[in-house]
């Protein structure tokens with residue numbers, strides 16, 4: 001059991017800000033289903049993100065755009081049933097908050113009410129300020145997401161590193177400060193230069209959680225299926241694989257098939 005796990009019985013948005021104050025790094029991973037969430041939560045993770053990356057890893061879509069609000073709520077409710085300690089943050093999917101602040105609030109309320117989640121995350125800065133304010137005014141904690149924002153992939157045209165140029169870096173810094181000022185409790189910074197992420201983390205009091213944003217962030221997030229090596233075709237530089245589950249699972253499946261075909265399974269002890 002980790003030190004952090006003993007110290008914090010239940011992680012809240014306030015816990016994360018306190019962790020930043022103490023210089024304690026924040027760990028965050030994705031989960032989309034009960035079984036995975038149970039393992040991740042009991043391992044002692046601080047934050048579980050029910051990410052719209054479910055669109056890719058669970059449903060096989062090329063982008064995060066197709067996943068619906070109903071589908072996100074289904075994933076989030078499954079995760080919540082497993083979790084005892086982690087803070088559970090749920091992505092507002094593409095199309096559920098961009099058109100107007102009332103819709104953003106309605107979508108967030110549905111997530112909180114129907115899944116039991118603890119907070120929502122949405123992509124963007126000043127351009128979605130009215131939506132963020134409305135959600136916050138309803139008492140729903142909001143995590144921001146800047147840098148590479150996959151819901152805008154067709155605007156960017158590529159998944160390469162963002163904010164390498166001065167102008168975009170300045171806008172990102174302004175957006176981060178703005179999100180803090182209006183009341184977001186944390187911000188995900190995706191695929192931006194490490195120096196920029198460190199600068200943002202140092203200038204803000206709320207935690208910056210990085211993915212492909214270097215070691216200067218206040219915490220790190222990875223997609224669980226990627227760090228477990230289940231998605232072996234995805235190989236960005238920032239990804240550290242802790243297992244090669246694709247190979248291990250494939251070997252196990254092949255062995256099972258062999259055992260069934262040969263009549264080796266079930267044995268006398270494996271039947272009634």
Ligand code: KIV
Nearest residue numbers: 030051052053188221
């Ligand atoms: O959807 C997701 O998994 C995310 C992370 C990559 C931060 O937003």
